[in-house]
Amino acid sequence: MSAPVTSVKFGDNSLDLPVKSGSVGPSVIDIGKLYAQSGMFTYDPGFTSTAACESKITYIDGDEGILLYRGFPIEQLAEHGDFLETCYLLLYGELPTAAQKADFDYRVTRHTMVHDQMQRFFQGFRRDAHPMAVMVAAVGALSAFYHDSTDITDETQRMVASMRMIAKVPTLAAMAFKYSIGQPFVYPLNSLDYTSNFLRMCFAVPAEEYQVNKVLSRALDRIFILHADHEQNASTSTVRLAGSSGANPFACIAAGIACLWGPAHGGANEAALKMLEEIGHVENIPKYIAKAKDKNDPFRLMGFGHRVYKNYDPRAKIMQKTTHEVLAELGVKDDPLLDIAIELERIALHDEYFIEKKLYPNVDFYSGITLKAMGFPTTMFTVLFALARTVGWIAQWKEMIEDPSQKIGRPRQLYTGSARREYSPMAQRR
Ligand code: SDX
Numbered sequence: 001m002s003a004p005v006t007s008v009k010f011g012d013n014s015l016d017l018p019v020k021s022g023s024v025g026p027s028v029i030d031i032g033k034l035y036a037q038s039g040m041f042t043y044d045p046g047f048t049s050t051a052a053c054e055s056k057i058t059y060i061d062g063d064e065g066i067l068l069y070r071g072f073p074i075e076q077l078a079e080h081g082d083f084l085e086t087c088y089l090l091l092y093g094e095l096p097t098a099a100q101k102a103d104f105d106y107r108v109t110r111h112t113m114v115h116d117q118m119q120r121f122f123q124g125f126r127r128d129a130h131p132m133a134v135m136v137a138a139v140g141a142l143s144a145f146y147h148d149s150t151d152i153t154d155e156t157q158r159m160v161a162s163m164r165m166i167a168k169v170p171t172l173a174a175m176a177f178k179y180s181i182g183q184p185f186v187y188p189l190n191s192l193d194y195t196s197n198f199l200r201m202c203f204a205v206p207a208e209e210y211q212v213n214k215v216l217s218r219a220l221d222r223i224f225i226l227h228a229d230h231e232q233n234a235s236t237s238t239v240r241l242a243g244s245s246g247a248n249p250f251a252c253i254a255a256g257i258a259c260l261w262g263p264a265h266g267g268a269n270e271a272a273l274k275m276l277e278e279i280g281h282v283e284n285i286p287k288y289i290a291k292a293k294d295k296n297d298p299f300r301l302m303g304f305g306h307r308v309y310k311n312y313d314p315r316a317k318i319m320q321k322t323t324h325e326v327l328a329e330l331g332v333k334d335d336p337l338l339d340i341a342i343e344l345e346r347i348a349l350h351d352e353y354f355i356e357k358k359l360y361p362n363v364d365f366y367s368g369i370t371l372k373a374m375g376f377p378t379t380m381f382t383v384l385f386a387l388a389r390t391v392g393w394i395a396q397w398k399e400m401i402e403d404p405s406q407k408i409g410r411p412r413q414l415y416t417g418s419a420r421r422e423y424s425p426m427a428q429r430r
Contacts, residue, residue: 003018004018004021005017005018006019006029008038010038010040015034015037017030017031017033017034018030022054024059024061025059025061026051028051041414043414047237048307051232052232052237052409053232053240053403054403055232056070056399057070057090057229057231057395057396057399058070058090058229058231058392059071059231060230060231060309062308062309062311063310065311065312065313065360066314067230067314067315069089069090069229070089070090070093070094072089074225074226074314074315074318077089077225078225078318081095081225082193082195082221083221083222083224083225083388084101084104084108084194085101086224086225086228086391087104087108087391088100088101090229091159091162091391091394091395105193105194107163108166108167108194109167109188109190109194109197110167110190111164111168112167112168112171112190113171113187113188114142114145114168114172118141118142118145118172118175119185121137121138121141122138122176122179125137125179127179127182128180131176131177131180131379131380131383132257132260132261132267132379132383132386134179134180135172135386136257136261137254138172139169139172139250139253139254139257140250140251140254142164142165142172143249143251143254146164146250149161149164150248150249152246152401158249158401158402159398161249162395162398165249165250165253165390165391166390166391169253169386169390170188170194170197170201171188171201173198173202173383173386173387174186174198174201174202176380176383177202177376177377177383178201180377180379183205184205184206185201186200186201186202186204186205187201192212193217193221195217195218196214196217198220198387199213199220200212202375202376213329215325215329216326216329216330216374219322219325219326219329222318222322223319223322223370223371223384223388224384224387224388225388226363226388227388227389228388228389228391228392229389229395229396230392231308233265233307234260234262234264234265235256235259235260235265235389235393236256236389236392236393238259239252239253239396239397240396240400242255243397243400243401244407244408244409245408252393252397253390253393253394253397256389260386266382266385266389268302268303268362268364269303269363269364269371269381269382270381270382271302271364272367273337273368273369273372273378273381274378275288275301276337276341276344277337279340280340281336282340282343285340285343288301289301289344289347289348289351292304293353303361303362303364303366303368304348304354304359304360304361304362305360305362309360309362310360311358311360312360312361313360313362315363316361316363316366319363319365319367319370320361320366322366322370323366323369326370326373327369327373330373330374332373335369335373337369337372338369341365345361345365367381367385368381371384
């Protein structure tokens with residue numbers, strides 16, 4: 001049976017282009033030979049209709065609100081597993097056996113310390129530096145320390161770099177937080193699980209014993225699972241493009257952190273909480289809904305809308321449930337910001353504008369309320385997103401490097417600037 005093709009007509013010519021189908025989801029038109037055979041490019045700023053790669057890691061059905069990591073529904077992974085199990089799944093493609101999980105936990109745990117000279121990088125920042133600025137620098141700096149795990153052609157070194165990234169980003173994130181509040185750094189404690197270790201590095205002080213709250217640790221671990229990977233989003237595409245040149249993997253992850261920082265992407269959790277604080281009271285919601293609908297007002301409901309989800313983001317549902325769990329554990333009876341968020345969601349989901357544009361809460365809408373209740377400042381919210389997404393970035397980076405058809409990413413353009421013109425001497429310019 002011949003491979004399926006689709007014909008593209010341009011002028012008096014037509015060109016047959018192969019169609020490739022995946023295991024689930026939309027098929028693709030392979031336009032690799034389009035320019036050579038037609039002299040034309042496709043044009044798709046923002047890549048709204050463009051598949052940049054083939055991947056086996058994560059699948060999203062935006063219309064149905066489905067998210068699968070290696071085929072497993074996010075709801076089941078969040079309910080039954082822990083974050084390191086999800087890390088193993090994303091990296092290796094299968095759920096670990098008990099022995100594989102114990103070995104993976106052991107290996108990650110024993111890479112959690114960073115070179116002690118890393119502390120000097122933090123001293124160079126003002127205390128009020130945004131922790132995301134610090135993370136871009138600190139993770140990028142790791143590329144100067146691990147020359148024994150940056151030969152990306154060596155599978156062992158790729159896995160060692162991956163383990164180091166997953167293990168050390170929480171330590172650097174905690175150091176960024178401690179530095180911002182003027183408290184001493186807390187070293188990792190190998191007797192604790194991944195997320196309990198992170199909480200202790202953030203909230204323990206030398207002056208007293210720190211007891212990890214198991215309910216909060218489990219909730220944060222689940223939040224990390226929700227944020228672990230998400231197909232070819234902006235920051236993952238940044239990591240892939242940086243990695244396609246053969247750049248140092250730590251530097252590629254730093255590039256992903258930089259991209260995630262933007263308020264349209266991972267920075268939305270910080271922006272959403274600030275928006276709820278600005279709204280201040282449920283009676284102000286209609287004014288902000290009107291602003292969000294006003295084409296002349298740049299204001300958008302942060303934590304709402306998504307490039308892919310045109311239905312409820314499945315992560316937002318689990319996030320909302322986790323928010324109630326955390327507030328209950330902390331004895332917070334009524335959080336005014338949660339009241340505003342729930343009322344804002346209720347109004348928006350019944351408003352014609354949001355219904356017509358299929359705008360639903362996304363993963364960032366409720367996460368800020370939960371993280372604030374846990375004691376994290378808003379500036380740390382995107383750092384926590386980056387901590388969780390590191391495994392997704394590194395899994396996607398490995399998949400790209402190990403793809404035999406991989407080549408450096410080099411998009412083309414539609415040029416609308418000046419055609420050739422001659423240089424004019426300064427004296428003749430008016
Ligand atoms: C993340 O890609 C990923 O998977 C990202 C992520 C991940 O896990 O990696 O899921 C994480 O980044 C979630 C998204 C977080 N960002 C926000 O919550 C910021 C607020 N949302 C918007 O900025 C927007 O919805 C985006 C950026 C998320 C998506 O934008 P798109 O796909 O480019 O859609 P668009 O901007 O073209 O919007 C379509 C229409 C526009 O109206 P029209 O021009 O068609 O008239 O919907 C409107 C927009 O004005 N719109 C909104 C809106 N989001 C879109 N109007 C009001 N409030 C909003 N939040």
